[in-house]
Amino acid sequence: MSFMHDLIHGADNQFDHLSLNALQKATLRAVVVSFLFYGLAALEGMIMRAASINPSIPPVNGSVDHYFSIMTVHPIVGIFGSTYQLVFAAFLFLVPFLTKKPLYSIKVANATWILITIGTIMSWLASFVYNYAPLYTLYWPLPADTTQFKAIGGVMFIVGVALIMVGTLLFIYNIYATVFSKVGVHQNKTTKELLISGFGIDGMLNLFNKLTGKQPYSKEPALSLPVVAIFRGTVDTFLDALVILSAGVLVLVYLLADMGGVKLDVASIDALLYKNWFWWGLDLVADGLVLIYVAGSWYLLATLITGQKLFMENVARAALMLELLVSWMVWSHHLLADQGQPEMMKLISGEMVTAFELLTQGLALFITLVTLWKARPLKMTMELKYLLGGLIGFGLAVPAGIIQADMAMNRVLHNTQWIIGAHVHIAIIVGLYMTLYSAVYVLWPLVTNNAKLWSTKLANAHFWLHLIGGIGMGAFMGMAGLDGMLRRHLYFNGEYNLFMILSAICGTMLLVAWLLFLFNVIMSVGLKGLIGIFLPSKNKASSYGIEPANA
Amino acid sequence: MTFLNSLELLAFHNVAYTIYALLIIAIIAWFGYNLTRKEVAKPLVRIPFYVFIAFLVAAGVGHHIFTYNVVPWVAQDIMRESIKPDQVYKVVIEKHQFQLPSEKLVVECGQKILFDVTSKDLVYGFGLFRKNGTMVTQMQVNPGSKNTILWTFHDEGVFDLMSTEYSGPKGNGMFVPNIMEVRGCKTTLSQGGSK
Ligand SMILES: [Cu+2]
Numbered sequence: 108m109s110f111m112h113d114l115i116h117g118a119d120n121q122f123d124h125l126s127l128n129a130l131q132k133a134t135l136r137a138v139v140v141s142f143l144f145y146g147l148a149a150l151e152g153m154i155m156r157a158a159s160i161n162p163s164i165p166p167v168n169g170s171v172d173h174y175f176s177i178m179t180v181h182p183i184v185g186i187f188g189s190t191y192q193l194v195f196a197a198f199l200f201l202v203p204f205l206t207k208k209p210l211y212s213i214k215v216a217n218a219t220w221i222l223i224t225i226g227t228i229m230s231w232l233a234s235f236v237y238n239y240a241p242l243y244t245l246y247w248p249l250p251a252d253t254t255q256f257k258a259i260g261g262v263m264f265i266v267g268v269a270l271i272m273v274g275t276l277l278f279i280y281n282i283y284a285t286v287f288s289k290v291g292v293h294q295n296k297t298t299k300e301l302l303i304s305g306f307g308i309d310g311m312l313n314l315f316n317k318l319t320g321k322q323p324y325s326k327e328p329a330l331s332l333p334v335v336a337i338f339r340g341t342v343d344t345f346l347d348a349l350v351i352l353s354a355g356v357l358v359l360v361y362l363l364a365d366m367g368g369v370k371l372d373v374a375s376i377d378a379l380l381y382k383n384w385f386w387w388g389l390d391l392v393a394d395g396l397v398l399i400y401v402a403g404s405w406y407l408l409a410t411l412i413t414g415q416k417l418f419m420e421n422v423a424r425a426a427l428m429l430e431l432l433v434s435w436m437v438w439s440h441h442l443l444a445d446q447g448q449p450e451m452m453k454l455i456s457g458e459m460v461t462a463f464e465l466l467t468q469g470l471a472l473f474i475t476l477v478t479l480w481k482a483r484p485l486k487m488t489m490e491l492k493y494l495l496g497g498l499i500g501f502g503l504a505v506p507a508g509i510i511q512a513d514m515a516m517n518r519v520l521h522n523t524q525w526i527i528g529a530h531v532h533i534a535i536i537v538g539l540y541m542t543l544y545s546a547v548y549v550l551w552p553l554v555t556n557n558a559k560l561w562s563t564k565l566a567n568a569h570f571w572l573h574l575i576g577g578i579g580m581g582a583f584m585g586m587a588g589l590d591g592m593l594r595r596h597l598y599f600n601g602e603y604n605l606f607m608i609l610s611a612i613c614g615t616m617l618l619v620a621w622l623l624f625l626f627n628v629i630m631s632v633g634l635k636g637l638i639g640i641f642l643p644s645k646n647k648a649s650s651y652g653i654e655p656a657n658a
Numbered sequence: 659m660t661f662l663n664s665l666e667l668l669a670f671h672n673v674a675y676t677i678y679a680l681l682i683i684a685i686i687a688w689f690g691y692n693l694t695r696k697e698v699a700k701p702l703v704r705i706p707f708y709v710f711i712a713f714l715v716a717a718g719v720g721h722h723i724f725t726y727n728v729v730p731w732v733a734q735d736i737m738r739e740s741i742k743p744d745q746v747y748k749v750v751i752e753k754h755q756f757q758l759p760s761e762k763l764v765v766e767c768g769q770k771i772l773f774d775v776t777s778k779d780l781v782y783g784f785g786l787f788r789k790n791g792t793m794v795t796q797m798q799v800n801p802g803s804k805n806t807i808l809w810t811f812h813d814e815g816v817f818d819l820m821s822t823e824y825s826g827p828k829g830n831g832m833f834v835p836n837i838m839e840v841r842g843c844k845t846t847l848s849q850g851g852s853k
């Protein structure tokens with residue numbers, strides 16, 4: 108087929124948006140928007156990479172206001188606009204797919220991606236138009252500092268974030284309602300049975316009974332392991348949404364009062380207490396969500412790729428429970444440089460419990476690797492390649508984080524490029540995104556009704572550019588951090604130029620990788636198909652692969 | 659092994675982590691290669707599951723114990739309330755300005771210095787840097803709480819002061835060059851050399 112034909116109609120005419128049901132469309136819509144936001148985040152990243160080499164390069168033009176407003180929206184666009192959308196889309200499809208039940212509500216699923224999209228754009232505009240730039244950390248009283256920022260910009264930003272959180276709560280509601288609905292295979296289950304399975308308690312009881320020589324508690328758990336991981340991670344998503352919303356309300360009260368001519372005293376809120384509360388919630392996004400969702404996704408991908416049962420499944424179930432509890436108790440590692448923070452809190456929560464993540468994540472890595480190994484020989488498919496890439500990402504990023512979560516190292520690493528490069532960017536770009544790409548390739552035929560991938564060569568180029576670019580960028584930023592380069596600072600005299608140039612080259616590879624991926628997807632589904640995804644679907648079914656009688 | 663200053667610690671850490679990074683990439687690559695083959699290459703060592711878990715526990719906990727004992731400033735930092743400093747410097751930060759007790763702080767080698775920093779408005783950072791940009795030490799400075807750090811300087815040199823926490827775009831200019839001078843040491847690692 109010709110190039111123009113594929114561009115308009117998709118590769119070999121194999122993608123037909125009219126054949127998609129409501130669930131497939133809701134999923135694909137969020138996926139498309141997610142990748143557009145990823146591109147925006149990558150562009151912002153490149154602008155910052157360029158500015159860190161030469162601040163007077165446009166569009167920053169040597170303006171710190173501009174630079175930090177980009178830095179403020181970058182994680183909002185990247186984390187919420189892109190990864191949240193992608194993860195939520197995948198899970199809204201997977202929960203019905205895995206439980207063989209219809210999704211609770213397609214309307215709510217659509218509301219989720221629309222709210223997150225509008226919220227992200229609003230926050231982005233607040234920074235773009237008004238240069239509102241308190242960074243995502245919102246350290247009190249900075250977000251309410253109207254001597255530096257216009258109140259209107261702040262209101263817009265916070266309302267945007269609030270919309271994202273409302274969309275998140277709707278996602279959670281949809282997932283819970285689907286998991287606990289007593290239809291299909293769960294027709295005869297009680298809520299108690301589903302809850303016990305959801306929290307992994309059956310896994311623990313099975314282990315306990317095995318050790319004491321009793322019969323297993325349940326041979327067939329009510330919920331499959333990936334569903335348990337999704338359910339468990341969603342508990343953290345719920346808590347973090349509440350914390351971020353509460354912080355947002357606080358900031359809004361101050362900003363609105365200011366606009367109404369009333370000056371509220373910022374000192375009446377304790378800055379350190381606020382930091383603790385905020386990080387407790389924000390950390391659930393990172394240490395809670397990423398680790399639980401990602402572990403769950405690895406298990407799912409390993410079982411789907413090999414077509415076999417997960418190795419040590421009961422241990423995995425129990426470990427997910429452990430990870431949940433650990434994720435609630437580790438936030439203090441963000442306050443190791445705060446001398447007002449009680450030392451005991453730093454020592455126990457910040458150091459010791461945090462170090463436990465090495466164990467839970469190591470366990471997930473081990474279980475995934477052994478599951479793959481037992482199914483040898485495997486074909487090196489795209490999804491397997493990306494899964495291995497994801498494992499490398501977390502293999503690198505988790506220890507990098509643990510090094511930082513150490514009272515001795517933190518003294519010289521806190522707020523340096525080490526944390527944002529070697530830990531955060533490698534965790535997200537290499538660890539999380541490669542895992543998500545693996546899921547995209549696994550789900551591709553299911554969600555698109557077997558659309559043909561336009562080019563495997565492009566897919567491979569994307570893989571290598573993304574992997575090398577991601578690791579390289581994080582590594583060079585990390586090395587600059589070891590040399591004292593701060594993460595939230597614009598340098599004007601080319602202080603760390605060698606590392607910044609190297610990391611910008613790797614950043615460019617990431618951007619090119621994304622362009623190749625986007626191009627490949629557009630050529631696969633065609634422009635007509637791409638638009639069709641956003642048109643209402645004729646088939647209102649909200650499930651996949653189930654006979655209507657069952658649903 | 660003991661580290662005299664952060665420069666030595668970071669250099670060691672740089673090498674150690676790079677070796678680890680190359681190792682983990684190599685292991686996954688080796689693993690991926692063998693996944694696709696019928697004939698599997700024999701691994702050099704077979705690591706049983708419990709050894710792996712024990713290793714992770716040891717690595718996680720051991721890292722803290724290791725750094726606690728070999729990095730000189732952790733124990734001192736935790737005990738700072740009960741240690742009598744040789745010098746106390748009170749610093750106030752307000753409206754993105756450092757208000758320092760004097761134009762230059764001169765310290766004799768090996769003295770225990772307590773920095774007592776107060777913020778009147780936003781969250782700032784208090785960070786000391788060598789002339790080559792590498793970091794000596796830092797802490798966060800929260801308004802409304804006590805922010806103190808006790809530090810012993812082991813090498814001679816001149817240091818710059820910078821805010822290490824973002825306090826709005828205005829905070830980017832919070833740089834005070836040559837604020838401190840340490841005299842009388844035998845080592846001058848601060849000038850960027852290494853042992
Ligand atoms: Cu964290």
